[in-house]
Amino acid sequence: MARHSILDRLNDTLRKETLEKARVMQFPPGQILFSAGQHCHGLPLVIGGRVKVQMTGVSGHSIVLYRMEADDICTLSIGCLMTGRAYRAEAVVEEGAEALMIPRGVFDRLMDQSAGFRLGIMESYGRRLDDLMLLVEEVAFRRMDKRLEEWLLSRAARGPVVITHQALAVELGTAREVVSRLLKELERRDMVKLSRGRIEVTGLLR
Amino acid sequence: MARHSILDRLNDTLRKETLEKARVMQFPPGQILFSAGQHCHGLPLVIGGRVKVQMTGVSGHSIVLYRMEADDICTLSIGCLMTGRAYRAEAVVEEGAEALMIPRGVFDRLMDQSAGFRLGIMESYGRRLDDLMLLVEEVAFRRMDKRLEEWLLSRAARGPVVITHQALAVELGTAREVVSRLLKELERRDMVKLSRGRIEVTGLLR
DNA sequence: AAGTCGAATGTGACTTTATCACTGAAGTGG
DNA sequence: CCACTTCAGTGATAAAGTCACATTCGACTT
Numbered sequence: 001m002a003r004h005s006i007l008d009r010l011n012d013t014l015r016k017e018t019l020e021k022a023r024v025m026q027f028p029p030g031q032i033l034f035s036a037g038q039h040c041h042g043l044p045l046v047i048g049g050r051v052k053v054q055m056t057g058v059s060g061h062s063i064v065l066y067r068m069e070a071d072d073i074c075t076l077s078i079g080c081l082m083t084g085r086a087y088r089a090e091a092v093v094e095e096g097a098e099a100l101m102i103p104r105g106v107f108d109r110l111m112d113q114s115a116g117f118r119l120g121i122m123e124s125y126g127r128r129l130d131d132l133m134l135l136v137e138e139v140a141f142r143r144m145d146k147r148l149e150e151w152l153l154s155r156a157a158r159g160p161v162v163i164t165h166q167a168l169a170v171e172l173g174t175a176r177e178v179v180s181r182l183l184k185e186l187e188r189r190d191m192v193k194l195s196r197g198r199i200e201v202t203g204l205l206r
Numbered sequence: 207m208a209r210h211s212i213l214d215r216l217n218d219t220l221r222k223e224t225l226e227k228a229r230v231m232q233f234p235p236g237q238i239l240f241s242a243g244q245h246c247h248g249l250p251l252v253i254g255g256r257v258k259v260q261m262t263g264v265s266g267h268s269i270v271l272y273r274m275e276a277d278d279i280c281t282l283s284i285g286c287l288m289t290g291r292a293y294r295a296e297a298v299v300e301e302g303a304e305a306l307m308i309p310r311g312v313f314d315r316l317m318d319q320s321a322g323f324r325l326g327i328m329e330s331y332g333r334r335l336d337d338l339m340l341l342v343e344e345v346a347f348r349r350m351d352k353r354l355e356e357w358l359l360s361r362a363a364r365g366p367v368v369i370t371h372q373a374l375a376v377e378l379g380t381a382r383e384v385v386s387r388l389l390k391e392l393e394r395r396d397m398v399k400l401s402r403g404r405i406e407v408t409g410l411l412r
Numbered sequence: 413a414a415g416t417c418g419a420a421t422g423t424g425a426c427t428t429t430a431t432c433a434c435t436g437a438a439g440t441g442g
Numbered sequence: 443c444c445a446c447t448t449c450a451g452t453g454a455t456a457a458a459g460t461c462a463c464a465t466t467c468g469a470c471t472t
Contacts, residue, residue: 055339057347065339079332082325088339111324118317118324119288125331126285132338133261133271133294139346140379141263143430144458164420173346175459180421182458196420196467349459350429370449381430386450402438402449415472422465430457438449 005047006071007100009116018110022102027051033074033091033099040080040087042101046072049097054170055089063139063173065089066131073124081107139173147172148182149204152192156201164197211253212277213306215322224316228308233257239280239297239305246286246293248307252278255303260376261295269345269379271295272337279330287313345379353378354388355410358398362407370403 007015024047027033033044033051044051046068053076056062068074068091080087081104102110110117138147151171155161165183169176183199186192193200213221230253233239239250239257250257252274259282262268274280274297286293287310308316316323344353357377361367371389375382389405392398399406 055343057343059347061347063342063346065342075331075335078328079335082328082332088336108321112321115314115318122284122288125281125335126289128335129281129285129331129338130294132335132342136269136271136338136341136345136379137261137263139342140269141265141267166420173342176421177423177460178458181423184422194421372449382450383431383452384429387429387452390451400450413472416470418467418469420465420467423463425462426460428457428459431455433454434452436449436451438447440445440447442443442445 006045006073006117006120009120010110010114014110014114014117018100018102018106021106022100024098024100027093027097027099029093029096031093031097033093034077034087035090036088037086039084040077042103043077043081043107044074044091044099045102046070046074047098047100049093049099050095051091051093051097051099053089053091061173061175062170064171065135066128067094071120071124072127073121075125075128078107078121144172144174144178145182145185148179149186149191152199152201153204156204160198160200162198168199212251212279212323212326215326216316216320220316220320220323224306224308224312227312228306230304230306233299233303233305235299235302237299237303239299240283240293241296242294243292245290246283248309249283249287249313250280250297250305251308252276252280253304253306255299256301257297257299257303257305259295259297267379267381268376270377271341272334273300277326277330278333279327281331281334284313284327350378350380350384351388351391354385355392355397358405358407359410362410366404366406368404374405 007018010018022045027049034040036056048070051068052064053066053068054062054064074091076087076089076091079085111121148168151168152161163171165179166176169179172179183192183194186204187194189203191201191203193202213224216224228251233255240246242262254276257274258270259272259274260268260270280297282293282295282297285291317327354374357374358367369377371385372382375385378385389398389400392410393400395409397407397409399408
């Protein structure tokens with residue numbers, strides 16, 4: 001069990017009850033937690049690993065909306081659980097994840113009886129809202145070349161970035177060709193070295 | 207006081223206490239409820255009217271994120287209140303609005319003691335998340351001409367749409383020139399009639 | 413070691429959208 | 443009626459998206 005979990009905010013009784021009624025599940029990388037059109041079967045509280053949430057437009061293009069990490073509750077699932085609507089997005093495990101699947105009854109009870117849990121949930125919601133607002137601004141107003149450079153820099157700290165142009169296009173919500181061309185241009189300017197499925201950042205400065 | 211308010215979900219004691227400690231405020235059209243950089247001074251629960259929430263990028267361009275109507279709580283304010291961060295967006299009254307300004311203490315108490323209130327809050331959050339996800343998809347993948355036509359159709363039911371090209375550009379998150387050109391093209395195709403600050407939809411079909 | 417095949421990448425041609433720098437037209441208040 | 447501000451129109455150019463196809467890489471087979 002992870003440290004600093006939102007579950008630590010529960011008192012012993014509630015925590016015990018929760019751990020009894022909720023299942024801890026392991027998800028290998030690549031596993032789909034849920035996909036668009038599906039209905040919600042329980043509330044995932046991410047304990048470890050990383051899960052990306054992405055959505056696909058009618059055009060068939062996808063974009064990564066945000067990521068969930070330790071201590072994040074899946075706010076999308078809350079919405080779907082409450083209203084009975086289907087998911088609009090898809091959640092894919094990136095780094096082998098561990099999550100606690102909380103049944104609705106237990107969630108309601110925790111919301112009712114633990115101020116700490118409530119606060120955790122509200123914080124999670126706040127982060128999501130913030131992430132999405134920032135994303136709207138990015139997509140609507142910022143230039144793709146700058147966004148690409150920024151994305152690369154944010155991942156380049158520990159060695160070469162292992163990702164295909166297609167996947168990178170989904171990260172940025174653009175087309176693969178656009179990414180390929182921008183990367184080629186960066187390579188011409190000696191800012192990156194490209195090889196199949198791999199980008200080495202050599203000369204990008206923040 | 208509006209019917210079907212989230213306040214109806216409170217029991218008499220809580221409602222009475224809330225109405226004592228929270229102020230009902232009136233806001234005329236055009237009034238700024240809060241703007242980017244400001245800090246939160248209480249939680250607006252919209253009772254009537256309409257408030258649009260928009261954000262401005264570093265480029266200086268703005269985009270409308272979503273609208274709040276009766277029974278919506280300002281989820282952005284919850285986030286700012288909880289974390290102490292400043293607002294990232296701006297809220298502008300469109301139709302003269304009435305809102306209940308709830309102090310933090312009262313909000314916490316309502317969340318603690320009323321399951322109905324909690325549900326209302328979660329629903330509000332769910333709507334916001336949904337709105338923003340849809341918006342991301344729109345902005346990232348849909349064509350501007352289609353989005354413009356759709357926007358016009360959604361407003362054209364009751365007579366001509368009174369809006370400037372600039373304001374319409376903010377609705378769609380694009381530049382004024384783009385809106386002007388697309389509208390001119392629609393006019394050439396006899397789908398709209400244009401005059402200063404006014405667009406009459408004549409031949410657009412869904 | 414050579415051949416095969418699918419995934420990944422490269423690229424030209426063209427369209428759509430964004431940006432910049434203006435011009436002109438329409439209302440508004442003196 | 444005139445000055446002024448706000449709103450709208452437009453050409454030139456750059457950035458980004460789309461479509462269609464060519465090429466290359468690497469893993470796996472034989």
